[in-house]
Amino acid sequence: MVQGRELCASGEPRENLSVLPNEIATCQQQVREQAWAFWNLNVIRAERPCSQHSLCIRCHPRIMYCTPPNFKEMAIRYPKFRKFAIQELSGRMTIDFKNPAALQALTITLLEKDFGLNVEIPLDRLVPTVPSRFNYVLWIEDLLQAAGSAGIEVRGIDIGAGASCIYSLLAAKTKGWHMLATEVDSDSYKYAVENVHRNNLQHLVQVKQTDTGVVLQGIVSEGQQYDFCMCNPPFFSSEEELDSESKSRSPARPPPHSCRTGSPSDVVVSGGEVAFISRIIEESKELGTMIRIYSSLLGHKSSMDPVKSLLQKAGVSSMVDTAFCQGRTTRWYIAWTFVASCNLQQAQHHDAQPYKKKDKPPLRWVVPQPSDSALYTLTTVGIRVKEMLQQLQMSVRGLRSNDKVQSFQVTAFNNTWSNQRKKRRAAVHSDSLNKDDPASTIPGSGQQSFKHSTAAEVPNTRCDARSASENASSNIGHEGEAYSECAAAVGFSEMNGPAVAQEMDPVHKDTGPGGTTGGQSVSHKRKLEDIISLSKKLKTDMQGCLLRAGVMVSKSGDDIHLEMTFVEGTGGRESLHQVMQYFKNRLKL
Numbered sequence: 001m002v003q004g005r006e007l008c009a010s011g012e013p014r015e016n017l018s019v020l021p022n023e024i025a026t027c028q029q030q031v032r033e034q035a036w037a038f039w040n041l042n043v044i045r046a047e048r049p050c051s052q053h054s055l056c057i058r059c060h061p062r063i064m065y066c067t068p069p070n071f072k073e074m075a076i077r078y079p080k081f082r083k084f085a086i087q088e089l090s091g092r093m094t095i096d097f098k099n100p101a102a103l104q105a106l107t108i109t110l111l112e113k114d115f116g117l118n119v120e121i122p123l124d125r126l127v128p129t130v131p132s133r134f135n136y137v138l139w140i141e142d143l144l145q146a147a148g149s150a151g152i153e154v155r156g157i158d159i160g161a162g163a164s165c166i167y168s169l170l171a172a173k174t175k176g177w178h179m180l181a182t183e184v185d186s187d188s189y190k191y192a193v194e195n196v197h198r199n200n201l202q203h204l205v206q207v208k209q210t211d212t213g214v215v216l217q218g219i220v221s222e223g224q225q226y227d228f229c230m231c232n233p234p235f236f237s238s239e240e241e242l243d244s245e246s247k248s249r250s251p252a253r254p255p256p257h258s259c260r261t262g263s264p265s266d267v268v269v270s271g272g273e274v275a276f277i278s279r280i281i282e283e284s285k286e287l288g289t290m291i292r293i294y295s296s297l298l299g300h301k302s303s304m305d306p307v308k309s310l311l312q313k314a315g316v317s318s319m320v321d322t323a324f325c326q327g328r329t330t331r332w333y334i335a336w337t338f339v340a341s342c343n344l345q346q347a348q349h350h351d352a353q354p355y356k357k358k359d360k361p362p363l364r365w366v367v368p369q370p371s372d373s374a375l376y377t378l379t380t381v382g383i384r385v386k387e388m389l390q391q392l393q394m395s396v397r398g399l400r401s402n403d404k405v406q407s408f409q410v411t412a413f414n415n416t417w418s419n420q421r422k423k424r425r426a427a428v429h430s431d432s433l434n435k436d437d438p439a440s441t442i443p444g445s446g447q448q449s450f451k452h453s454t455a456a457e458v459p460n461t462r463c464d465a466r467s468a469s470e471n472a473s474s475n476i477g478h479e480g481e482a483y484s485e486c487a488a489a490v491g492f493s494e495m496n497g498p499a500v501a502q503e504m505d506p507v508h509k510d511t512g513p514g515g516t517t518g519g520q521s522v523s524h525k526r527k528l529e530d531i532i533s534l535s536k537k538l539k540t541d542m543q544g545c546l547l548r549a550g551v552m553v554s555k556s557g558d559d560i561h562l563e564m565t566f567v568e569g570t571g572g573r574e575s576l577h578q579v580m581q582y583f584k585n586r587l588k589l
């Protein structure tokens, strides 16, 4: 990677690219860049977004791929994908995006994981990228809504289904739409038919082999009515154009991250995509309202203007276009209708989501049942958790307390949870040496809580360091939602000023054994002053707290869960893991 040569998708130089020092790291970085790019993320590497980023960092607002999928989880769960998973030095999983077999495994795995689809795609045919295909399906759904066709039994046509038959399978599986998929290539046709059967979707998807001479004519018979047609046309006019595309690519545009897949029959058509779409437009003039919405994807932005002017000449009653971006690849989409009452412009959405860094899920643990089941209640566990947090000298602020949830915001400035045994021994030792030294009880010295701690040292074997599968499963399922719940419980916005004051209150009140705030001795007063000055220092250090987290005790069925969500802190998530481990080892009811 050479700084200065790197450009944003729009052609502007990227800023602040990090170049790792050695060759291995650079190589790792490149693989990672490919991965990021593949997931629509290359642009986040530019600290200062270019003028077009607001436009190009886009995926459909309803798509799940605005955050990248968890390759680690996929590698654990899917052996087909695991074969191609590469672990970087950082531990992050990626694949070689230049390897068609790896792309094939990625597509097949995502279709299975996210859509329950079992698909086979030959390596000599186009391997579709799942996010870009699902973007189109979701956009069609928007168009149907705009055309007033949503909610009814939807019938669509997928022109050029390819071997994967991906659009029809996604549309049928996720939306229950009836699809007619057409394909001219006999090998692709066979694969498409098998893929439909493999997923038992014959009742929704019909695959038809067609002639190159037609696109829609002869497919839609008299009296038939379809709600939409969609198409990912062959982009190129010749194999030479296909080959020269990468060479003729403007130096302002970076090379594509992933390799090209598919045969020339997939991507080459006489006259290129404009000619192909102009055939759809011509035929749409004939078919008129028999198909309510016509649409096509465009592989080249330069095709948009000629296509629009053809549509204007065709006298369409409404048209709309959009673009979705995946990594360095943008695809444009156009739709039109001859139905006078359809205003497709209503489907114009400018609220596409920018990439959001995936929120880390909370750490979660099922609190084991004690022998006395009467103690296994939300209240008892909540109280015990709060006590333990306070014993750890954390500031604990109650946030929510009802019959389902008890949640707290906690802040720690010192690591009072690691090496407990060692610290206790040291505390006992120093205690015997300085029995009367008041400093030994100053909160924050890390000693007071250990003296008072009654927690057993017996490690809980069920809860030892997280296993790989536990790590993985923490990312599976609806942790995102759980995270939001916990994060909401934590109340990010409330986490500043008031928490500080409240945090310090217990310290002020804690005047030591037998002490009162009135009529104190001089030494006791000094001790209080020390504590107050320490408190003030801690207040000013608030920004640099070691750990701030949300802690939630919740009931789910018969189980009581303890969840911890990292918010901030110099100790990072590692410190949260340590605190969770502390609870796993010591929480006794």
Ligand SMILES: C[S@@+](CC[C@H](N)C(=O)[O-])C[C@H]1O[C@@H](n2cnc3c(N)ncnc32)[C@H](O)[C@@H]1O
Binding pocket: 126, 127, 128, 133, 159, 160, 161, 162, 163, 164, 165, 166, 167, 182, 183, 184, 185, 188, 210, 211, 212, 213, 214, 215, 232, 233, 234, 235, 265, 266, 267, 269
């Ligand atoms: C770019 S590929 C798209 C495949 C698939 N829809 C996808 O998005 O991955 C274009 C497909 O259209 C097919 N095709 C080309 N001309 C066609 C025609 N006149 N009618 C139907 N399919 C056609 C090609 O064989 C190829 O499979």
